[in-house]
Amino acid sequence: MSSGPTYGAYHDSSAEQPVCPRHPDRVTYIRCQRCNRPVCTDCQRPSPVGVLCVDCVKEHQRSIPREQRAPRFTDRRGNAIPLATYIIIGLTALVYGLQWAGQLIPGFPDVSNLLLYSPLHTSVAAVEFSQVTGQQLFQPWRMLTSALVHSMGSPLHLVLNMAVLWLIGRQIEQFLGAAKFVAIYVLSAIGGAVAVLFLAEPNSAVVGASGAVYGLFAALWMIGRRLGADTRSITILILINFAFSFIGAGISWQGHLGGFLTGLAASTPVVLADKKLETGATPELRKRTNRLTWLGLGVVAVALVALTFIGSLLIDTQTLLGR
Numbered sequence: 451m452s453s454g455p456t457y458g459a460y461h462d463s464s465a466e467q468p469v470c471p472r473h474p475d476r477v478t479y480i481r482c483q484r485c486n487r488p489v490c491t492d493c494q495r496p497s498p499v500g501v502l503c504v505d506c507v508k509e510h511q512r513s514i515p516r517e518q519r520a521p522r523f524t525d526r527r528g529n530a531i532p533l534a535t536y537i538i539i540g541l542t543a544l545v546y547g548l549q550w551a552g553q554l555i556p557g558f559p560d561v562s563n564l565l566l567y568s569p570l571h572t573s574v575a576a577v578e579f580s581q582v583t584g585q586q587l588f589q590p591w592r593m594l595t596s597a598l599v600h601s602m603g604s605p606l607h608l609v610l611n612m613a614v615l616w617l618i619g620r621q622i623e624q625f626l627g628a629a630k631f632v633a634i635y636v637l638s639a640i641g642g643a644v645a646v647l648f649l650a651e652p653n654s655a656v657v658g659a660s661g662a663v664y665g666l667f668a669a670l671w672m673i674g675r676r677l678g679a680d681t682r683s684i685t686i687l688i689l690i691n692f693a694f695s696f697i698g699a700g701i702s703w704q705g706h707l708g709g710f711l712t713g714l715a716a717s718t719p720v721v722l723a724d725k726k727l728e729t730g731a732t733p734e735l736r737k738r739t740n741r742l743t744w745l746g747l748g749v750v751a752v753a754l755v756a757l758t759f760i761g762s763l764l765i766d767t768q769t770l771l772g773r
Contacts, residue, residue, distance in 0.1 A: 468481075468488035469488060470488055470489055470490035470493055471487055471488070471503075472490070472493050472504070473490050473492065473493070476490040478490045478491070480494065480501060482501065482502050482503040482506055483501065483502055483677055483678075483679045484502050484503070484506040484677055484678075485503060485505070485506055487503060489501060489502075489503040489504075495507045530624055532619065532620040532623040532624055532628070532631075533628065534619075534623055534628040534631055534632050535615060535616065535619035535620050535623050535631070538615065538619070538632075538635065539612050539615055539616060539619075541598065542597075542598050542600070542608070542611075542612060542659060543608070543612065545561065545565070545598040545599055546599070546600055546608050548561045549561045549562050549599060549600075549602055550602065553602065561599065562599050562602065562657065565592060565595040565596060565598055565599045565657075566592065566596050566599055566655050566656065566657045567592040567593055567595070567596035567643050567646065567655070567656050567657075568592075568652075568653060568654060568655045568656070569646060569647045569650060569651075569652045569653075569654070569761070569765060570587065570652055570653060570765060571587065571588065571589045571590065571592045571593075572588070572589075572590045572592075572593065572643075572647060572758055572761065572762050573588075573652070573761075573762045573764075573765035574762050574763055574765070575765050576588040576589075576765075590758065592643075593639070593640045593643035593644070593758070594636065594639055594640055594643075596639075596643060596656055596657055596658070597639035597642075597658065597659040597661065597662050598659070599657045599658070600657055600658050600659070601657060601658065607658055611658060611659045611660055611663050612659075614663050614666075615659070615663055615666070618666055618667070618670050619631070619635075619666060621670075622634075622666055622669055622670060622673065625673055626669075626673075626720055630720050630743070630747070633716065633747050634665055634666070634669050634713060634716045634717055634720070634747075635662045635665065635666065636662070637665070637712055637713075637716045637747065637750055637751060637754065638661055638662045638663075638664065638665020638666065638668075638709040638710075638712045638713045638716065639659065639661050639662035639665070639709065640712070640754050641661065641665065641708045641709055641711065641712025641713070641715075641754055642656075642660070642661020642662065642664070642665075642702075642704075642705035642706065642707075642708040642709035642712070643656070643661065643705065643708070644708055644712075644754055644757050644758055644761065645661075645704045645705060645707055645708020645709075645711075646702060646704045646705050646708065647757075647758065647761040647762075647764075648704075648757075648761050648764075649704040649707075649708075650702065650704045652764075652765045656702045656705055658702070658705070660702070660705055660706055660709065661702075661705040661706060661708060661709030661712075662709055663709070664691070664705075664706045664707075664709035664710040664713060665709040665710060665712055665713025665716065665717075666713060667684075667687075667688050667691070667710060667713065668688075668709075668710050668711075668712075668713030668714040668717060669713050669716070669717035669720075670684055671684050671685065671688065671714075672714065672717040672718065672721045673717070673721060675721075676721045688710075691706070692706065692707075692710075695707075712750065712754070715750050715753075716747055716750045718746070719742070719743050719745075719746025719747060720743055720746075720747070723739045723740065723742065723743040
C-alpha cells in the first residue's frame with residue numbers, strides 16, 4: 451500500500467524543496483559553486499564560473515589582504531564595481547576613436563601606425579638601423595600599446611574583444627582584485643607579442659587586445675579549477691576560439707597562443723595563493739603569501755623580457771631593409 455497522501459489530500463512538499471539558508475521562506479534551485487548550498491537571488495554574488503553565496507564571498511574576501519582587495523566602489527546591491535575592467539574598455543574605445551580621427555582629419559597623427567607592433571620593433575637590427583639612419587625603430591613599448599589599437603577594416607574586431615572583456619573581466623577582477631587582474635591582462639598582452647616575435651614573419655604587424663583576452667580565458671579556467679567547478683563549458687569555449695584562430699584568415703594565432711600561455715603562467719601563483727589562504731590565515735601569512743604572489747608575477751615578467759631579448763637576435767638588418 452502506498453504511504454503517500456490519499457487522492458485529493460493536501461501534500462506539503464516544502465520539506466523536499468531547497469531553500470536559502472538566509473531566507474528559509476524562499477525556494478531556490480540555484481546553488482553556490484563553492485559550498486553547494488541553495489542561494490536565493492538576493493544572496494547570489496556573481497563569480498567567474500557561476501554564482502557564490504554571500505558567506506563564501508565574505509570568506510574569500512577575508513583571505514585577501516585589505517590593500518589588495520577590489521576597490522570599495524559598490525553598486526546599489528553592494529557588489530564591488532570592477533573599475534579596472536571598465537577603464538580598459540573605455541581607454542581602448544577612446545584609442546579606436548583616435549585611430550579614425552587619424553584617417554579622417556588632415557594632419558592628425560596616424561595612431562594605428564604609432565601603436566601597432568611588429569617583430570622589427572624589438573630587434574637588434576632596429577637598433578643598428580636607428581644608429582645609421584637616425585630613425586627610431588626600436589620601440590619595445592609597442593608590445594603593450596598594440597593591445598589598444600584594433601583593425602579599422604573590421605570594427606567587429608574591437609566589439610568582440612571588448613564584449614568578452616566585459617563578460618569575463620568583471621568577474622575575474624572581483625575574484626582576484628584590480629591590481630592582479632591588471633597584471634595578468636598586461637602580461638598576457640605582452641606575452642602575445644612575444645609569441646608573434648618568435649612565430650610570425652618579422653615584417654608582420656599585429657593589433658588588438660586578443661592576446662590579453664586569451665590570457666583572461668586562461669585565468670578564468672584556472673579560477674574554475676580552483677573553485678572545483680565544472681570547467682567543461684569553459685574548455686569547449688576556449689577550444690572553439692582557438693579553432694577560429696587557426697582557421698580564420700588574417701588572425702594572429704601566434705598572439706592568441708602566446709597570450710593564453712602567459713595567462714596560465716601569470717594566474718597560477720595568484721590562484722595557488724588563494725588556495726593556501728582558503729582555510730584562514732594570520733595577517734603575517736597573508737602578507738607573506740601576497741609577496742610571493744607578486745614575486746611569481748615578477749618571474750613571469752622577467753621571463754618575457756628574457757624571451758624578447760632572445761627573439762631580438764633572430765632578425766638581421768637585411769630583413770629590416772626588406773632585402
